[in-house]
Amino acid sequence: MTKESERTIAAVEAAFQLLDAFDGAGALRLADLHERTGLTRSRILRLLGTLEVCGYVVASGKGQYVLGPKIFRLGWSMRDAYSPMISVLRPALERAVADSGVTAFFSIPRGDQRVVLAKCEPSSGVRYVVEEGQARALHVGATGRVLLANMEPELVDAALSGGRITALTPATIIDADELRASIDSARAEQFAVSFGEATSTAFAMAAPVLSGSRLVGALSLAGPLEDYEARREVCREILEREARFLGSRIA
């Protein structure tokens, strides 16, 4: 790679680093962007100019910046693409929460990550909280591994390759052999369970949703670690029932 293309790519990466800084942040000042990205202020200002012209960031007055109209547009277009699926998911998630007493969510694979498309949480008590749109690396926890168990071998290799296997908590499995064994077991059982891998204090149980032989996504139940023993049997039954139901409804 020439020096020029290295510089070019570095600029593109820095621009996306700035965009990432806005995740869940609302309005940010130059100082906030500097703190969140570590980029120099002059570099941030130069990139912001381009991000503004492209409609991905806008100045909101008082020296603050917010995400621009293009993010609205692209985010909405993705939501629209999945909205028929989401409307099928909602009642199944609600039933799963009512019957299990823990949080239920549905995720789809997206590159080497999985994204939460829809969730339903119990209305009170100590509960596992998950955000729609939240992304996690595929190697992490029960949800990622039931997805990997039903994906093409090349995609599994890519997800487990190189420097991509990092830990979110001390309990995240990062040993490649252990991950492969866990994926094999998830494939054999079409079910997986994990403890504290994404959130230290929570268990997760997941089943793949298959339409015929095609992987659609993963249905998961998650709750406080201390609830696991009392709930695991009922949770497993609910997952099997609702995953089968969703597979028959999602084309």
Add this chain to the structure above:
Amino acid sequence: MTKESERTIAAVEAAFQLLDAFDGAGALRLADLHERTGLTRSRILRLLGTLEVCGYVVASGKGQYVLGPKIFRLGWSMRDAYSPMISVLRPALERAVADSGVTAFFSIPRGDQRVVLAKCEPSSGVRYVVEEGQARALHVGATGRVLLANMEPELVDAALSGGRITALTPATIIDADELRASIDSARAEQFAVSFGEATSTAFAMAAPVLSGSRLVGALSLAGPLEDYEARREVCREILEREARFLGSRIA
């Protein structure tokens, strides 16, 4: 500006041009991206590599690419930020559609554009169709001009400056003096109407939604041009009523 920074910015612009190409598109092949952006294939491939590493695009198999998990995340976080407002908007939009027989939508300013946050369309017949998340330049049509009429003078100057005033249809007003006069009139009346400026065959009527003296957004009604004369009086009454209602409910 040095040659180096020009090159850098050009790379960032090209990266966002690629992202823009995915608006409403689903999966795209390299050839589609080339056709939509005019960038060379080698340049697209190099940029896609960086977009993938950053999580903004992912390869979806069969030589196709789709938007990545980061767009989900940012799009969802924006939707979440506005969801309390959207839940207040829905019943007002439904009432406006039931009483007027035409499409109702609510937009917010975002930089030099306005973005549709929520809409409601009549359930049958010939109707104006609008997409949530859709962005338009602020100078275009009744909606943009009731927003500009209630924005700071600097923001109005910016929206009307330089090469930004372009036409969407032959009827789009692009004369600066005419636009200023139209904005002044929208400020005096807190109401505006336009014919065929965003969509050749549709009229639009809009009123600002103000919470105290603070601009929250614009409420609009739009329908086929031939319906205008018969509906304009009832539409104006509905806009005034629902804009006042929304202003009192949105903090």
